[in-house]
Amino acid sequence: MINHNTGDACQAMKSTAYSSNGRLERVLKAGYFAVTSELAPPDSANPADVYARARVFDGYVDSMNATDGSGANCHMSSVAMCALLTRAGYDTVMQVSCRDRNRIAIQGDVLGAAALGVNNILCLTGDGVQVGDHPEAKPVFDLDSMSLLGVIAGLRDKKTFVSGRKISDPPQVFLGAAENPFVPPQDFRPYRLAKKIAAGAQFIQTQYCFDIPQFETFMAQSRDLGLLEKCFILPGVGPLASAGAANWMRNHVPGVHIPDAVIKRLEGAQDQRQEGRQICIEMIQQLREVAGVSGVHIMAHRQESAVADIIDQSGVLGERRPWFPGSDQVCDAQHELPVGLSPE
């Protein structure tokens, strides 16, 4: 059995030893400001849809999160998304939620994903089925995000399934988890982060941050607990489409906290969409200044095409241009996917 209590799963947090062969881990460990983005999976069986969605981030992100039935809505699976993307050389973060699969299915998927070239896994509990498009489905929740971290760390570090049975070649993955510093019980959140690190988390992507002071409080407490040396923190950001959209999100998407001041600022703007992007840019710039922040995670639902501009204007990448298919070739900007992978 995996012993979660010793904390030895967290051996290689910020050490120079690599757990994966992926770029995200290398970018973070080299001390660069990392950028990841959420990649919405298509409601389609066409691989071209996946590549088309990925391409808009080319040259601006270090890794893309393939969501796993986010919001409890059915889409193409994260393991398949990642399998397609790794064929083109992309670095991906495979999200794994505990809502739809038990430990047998999840462990099998992790081995399969690693075999297909997935380097990063984000362990989530997942939204309840009632918020999605299949509220009549059976919620599984055999594991929770914390025990899921322990299970995958066990596969990787102890080379055993939960059952104790040995595996020959472990999945070389960089392990991530989510955190939401903006919802109750706020004073427990840093301790929950500590627990996730003890269970195996090496990087954290947070829920949308629109409240810098509250985030700073969380980071200060985490620093006092000595957590920031053990884990890379990538706060979540995203452009709000309008004041109405922000209000809707605040009231309908569990876990999203948007201060009144942000909504007022949107309401007062002539071009709300543009203002939403401007707020996002400023958020990224302010977050970069918070001690212990290693990058940002951009969630631009239905505004994916704006991400490149937002990152560009925030200036966080400096001269750095993250890898994309074709970037290794002479850069006359005509980047093409390998034969057969072109979305056209």
Place this chain on the structure above:
Amino acid sequence: MYSIRRWVVRNARFFEATYQAFEPVVIKLAPLWNKVGYQRVEKPVSKLEKLSKELLFDCKMCGQCALSATGMSCPMNCPKSMRNGPCGGVLQNGNCEVLPDKRCVWVEAWEGSKKMQGGGEIHVVQLPLDHRLQGSSSWLRVARQATDEASQHKQERHDD
């Protein structure tokens, strides 16, 4: 019942002390359990455990009681069965995202654990549930584990 469950969490220290007094008794009775046979005693004891803990904690008889590590708030009442802390969807008023008119089980757990002497246990990562133990008695399992450990200890000393 919801209101009793919440009252228990408010008095988490009292229930912690009660259990601290109760646990040694269950363990002391181990020879009796052994004599009668754990299998035979399982049914009445688990029934008694279910009756009392259902009333107080809305216990779901997972068979791996974690109340000491969860501020006396039963984590199996979380719609996502989270046993290691709150999810990221807790509403700003501290209620559950799935059951918006109920308090988040883990907001309660954190408050309860702050009242308890051994409340620090909330920071220990809980292992995944063993679903085979659903419906079985946690009390007997504790007694059995304690006697097993004691006899193992004895054996080891004997071997030395």
